[in-house]
Amino acid sequence: MTAREYHDRTAHSPASVRTSGHTLEWDIKPFPFKVYTELPSFALPRELDPPAIDTLAAIAGSPTGGATLMLSQLATVLYHSAGVTKRKTYPGGGEVLFRAAASTGALYQTEVYVAVGRVAGLDAGLYHFSPGDFALRRLRAGDVRDALATAAGDDSIASRAATVLLTGIYWRNAWKYQARAYRHLFWDSGTMLANLLAVAGGLGLAPRVLTGFVDGEVNRLLGLDPAREVALELIVIGRETSIAPAGGALEAIDHPTLPLSSWGVAAETTLAAARDVRSASPTARADPENTGLGSHPPHPRPALQALRAGWEHSPSAGEPAALARETGGPSVVALPAPRIEAGRGLAETIQRRGSTRQFGQAPLTAEELATVLWAATRGFEADVPAGLVDLYLIVNAVEDVAAGAYHYQPATHTLELLAAGDFRSRSSYLCLEQPLGGDAAAVIYFLARLDDLLDVFGDRGYRLANLEAGLAGGRAYLAAYAQGFGASGLTFYDAHVIEFFSPHAAGKDAIFVTALGRSGAGGRVTIESNLTLRRRPPA
Numbered sequence: 001m002t003a004r005e006y007h008d009r010t011a012h013s014p015a016s017v018r019t020s021g022h023t024l025e026w027d028i029k030p031f032p033f034k035v036y037t038e039l040p041s042f043a044l045p046r047e048l049d050p051p052a053i054d055t056l057a058a059i060a061g062s063p064t065g066g067a068t069l070m071l072s073q074l075a076t077v078l079y080h081s082a083g084v085t086k087r088k089t090y091p092g093g094g095e096v097l098f099r100a101a102a103s104t105g106a107l108y109q110t111e112v113y114v115a116v117g118r119v120a121g122l123d124a125g126l127y128h129f130s131p132g133d134f135a136l137r138r139l140r141a142g143d144v145r146d147a148l149a150t151a152a153g154d155d156s157i158a159s160r161a162a163t164v165l166l167t168g169i170y171w172r173n174a175w176k177y178q179a180r181a182y183r184h185l186f187w188d189s190g191t192m193l194a195n196l197l198a199v200a201g202g203l204g205l206a207p208r209v210l211t212g213f214v215d216g217e218v219n220r221l222l223g224l225d226p227a228r229e230v231a232l233e234l235i236v237i238g239r240e241t242s243i244a245p246a247g248g249a250l251e252a253i254d255h256p257t258l259p260l261s262s263w264g265v266a267a268e269t270t271l272a273a274a275r276d277v278r279s280a281s282p283t284a285r286a287d288p289e290n291t292g293l294g295s296h297p298p299h300p301r302p303a304l305q306a307l308r309a310g311w312e313h314s315p316s317a318g319e320p321a322a323l324a325r326e327t328g329g330p331s332v333v334a335l336p337a338p339r340i341e342a343g344r345g346l347a348e349t350i351q352r353r354g355s356t357r358q359f360g361q362a363p364l365t366a367e368e369l370a371t372v373l374w375a376a377t378r379g380f381e382a383d384v385p386a387g388l389v390d391l392y393l394i395v396n397a398v399e400d401v402a403a404g405a406y407h408y409q410p411a412t413h414t415l416e417l418l419a420a421g422d423f424r425s426r427s428s429y430l431c432l433e434q435p436l437g438g439d440a441a442a443v444i445y446f447l448a449r450l451d452d453l454l455d456v457f458g459d460r461g462y463r464l465a466n467l468e469a470g471l472a473g474g475r476a477y478l479a480a481y482a483q484g485f486g487a488s489g490l491t492f493y494d495a496h497v498i499e500f501f502s503p504h505a506a507g508k509d510a511i512f513v514t515a516l517g518r519s520g521a522g523g524r525v526t527i528e529s530n531l532t533l534r535r536r537p538p539a
C-alpha cells in the first residue's frame with residue numbers, strides 16, 4: 001500500500017467514525033512501559049540540572065555548543081523529553097503516569113534508546129531508557145556509533161558524543177486507534193522531539209535530527225522485532241569527539257521483554273495486524289528488511305543521495321506560492337512581534353505542561369497567538385528541510401484579530417484572512433465533533449502538500465509531514481504553557497478540514513491539529529495543573 005492509499009484509507013469521516021464498531025478491550029490494554037526482564041538497570045542521577053533558559057529562547061534554538069556531554073545532562077534530556085512528570089489516580093483505582101510530552105490517548109508508544117559514545121560517567125554502549133524507574137538498561141556493550149552511522153549514511157553520528165533513537169510500538173497505540181496508529185507514531189514522536197530539541201539545545205548539545213536511515217539496519221541494531229516496534233528518528237547530540245572506531249558486523253540481539261498485554265508477546269503482532277495497523281501501512285512483505293511505510297531499500301547510500309538531491313528541488317525549498325501574493329491589503333493581518341521571553345523557564349514549562357481538557361471561551365492576546373505561531377514554525381537542524389507543513393487557523397477569540405479562518409505566513413509573520421465569521425461550532429465539528437475545537441481561542445490546522453512531498457521524498461515524505469506537524473504542535477504546547485495558557489492536540493475529519501479551508505487549501509491534506517486557549521477551570525493554565533504539584537508547592 002502506498003502512503004497515499006494509507007492516508008486515504010485511514011481518513012476520519014463522520015461515517016467512518018460512526019460505523020467503526022471498534023470497542024476498547026480493557027483486559028488487554030497494553031502496558032505503557034517496555035521492561036527488559038534480564039538486563040540489570042543502571043539508575044540515572046535524579047539530581048537534574050536543567051538549563052536555566054527561558055522556554056521561548058530554548059525553542060528558538062541556541063548556537064552549536066561545545067559542551068562535553070555529562071551523564072546528568074543526558075538524564076535531564078531524557079527526563080524532560082520522555083520522563084514521568086505527573087501521576088493521576090482515578091476513582092476505582094486506575095492510575096496514569098503522564099509524561100513530559102503529549103501523546104495520543106496517553107498510550108505512550110514512543111520508546112527511547114541512546115547510542116552512547118562519549119558521555120562522562122557512562123560506558124560506551126547502546127541503552128534503553130526506562131521512564132518508569134528512571135534507569136538505563138544496556139542492550140549492547142561497546143561503541144555502536146560506527147554501525148549506526150553506516151545505517152544512517154551520516155558520518156556525524158560517529159563523531160558526536162551520543163545519538164538518541166526514538167521508536168514506536170504499534171500495538172500500544174493500535175489497541176485504541178487501529179490503523180490510524182501509524183500516523184500517531186510520528187505525531188507523538190514529534191511532540192517528544194519538541195521537548196528534546198529545546199532541552200538539548202538549551203544545554204548546548206546542538207541536537208540534529210536524522211530521518212533518513214535504513215530501517216532494517218537500525219531496527220536490527222536495536223534488537224527490535226519490526227513487526228512490533230520500529231525506529232522512527234535519530235537525534236545526534238553532544239560535541240564532536242574522536243571518530244568512533246570502525247566496528248565489524250554486530251551480532252543479532254534479542255533481549256526478552258515483558259509482554260505488553262496479558263495475551264503474550266506473540267499475540268501483539270496478531271492483534272496489531274487485526275487492527276490493521278501494519279497491513280494498512282505499506283509493508284513489503286517479501287522483503288524482511290523493509291518494514292513500515294516508506295522504508296529505504298537496502299541500498300542506503302544511493303537512496304539517501306537521491307533523497308538529498310530531491311530535497312534541493314523540494315517545493316518547500318523555494319518561496320511558498322502563497323507568499324508571491326501581495327501582502328498588506330485589508331485581508332492581511334500583521335501580527336505583533338513574538339515575545340522574546342515568556343518569563344517561564346523551560347523545565348518549569350515542561351513540568352506544568354498537560355493537555356487542556358476544557359477550554360473557557362476567554363480570548364488570547366494577539367501577541368500570545370503570534371508567539372505560538374512563531375514558536376511552531378522555528379526551523380531545526382536536520383537532514384530534511386523544515387517548512388513541509390502549512391498552518392491554517394480558525395480564530396475564535398483573539399484580541400485585535402477578527403474571528404475567522406486564516407492562513408499563517410511565517411516569512412512575513414502575517415495572517416491571511418480566508419473567511420471572516422464565527423466558526424466555533426464548525427471548528428468543533430472539524431475536530432471530530434469535540435468541544436475543545438470550538439471552545440478554544442484559536443485552533444491551528446496543520447496541512448501539507450502531501451502529493452508533492454511524496455513525489456520528492458517517496459513514501460518517506462509521509463513520515464516527514466506527520467513528524468513535522470507533531471513537532472510544530474509540540475512547540476505550540478510549550479509556547480502556550482510558557483505563556484500561562486493551554487493547548488491540546490486534536491484529531492479531525494480529514495476531508496472536511498480541506499473543504500473548509502478551500503479553495504486556498506485545495507490539493508493539500510490535513511495532517512494534525514492543535515487547539516490553544518485558556519482553561520475553562522478558572523481561566524488559568526490547565527486542568528492538569530493540579531497534577532504538576534508533586535514537585536512544587538501549590539501556588
Ligand SMILES: Cc1cc2nc3c(=O)[nH]c(=O)nc-3n(C[C@H](O)[C@H](O)[C@H](O)COP(=O)(O)O)c2cc1C
Pocket residue numbers: 098099101102103104105106187188191353354355356434436488489490491528
Ligand atoms: C497527537 C495528539 C493528538 C491528540 N488528540 C486528542 C484528541 O483528539 N482529543 C483529546 O481530547 N486529546 C487529544 N490529545 C491529548 C492527549 O490525550 C494527551 O496528550 C494525553 O492524554 C496525555 O496527557 P497530557 O498531554 O496532559 O500529558 C492529543 C495529543 C496528541 C499529542
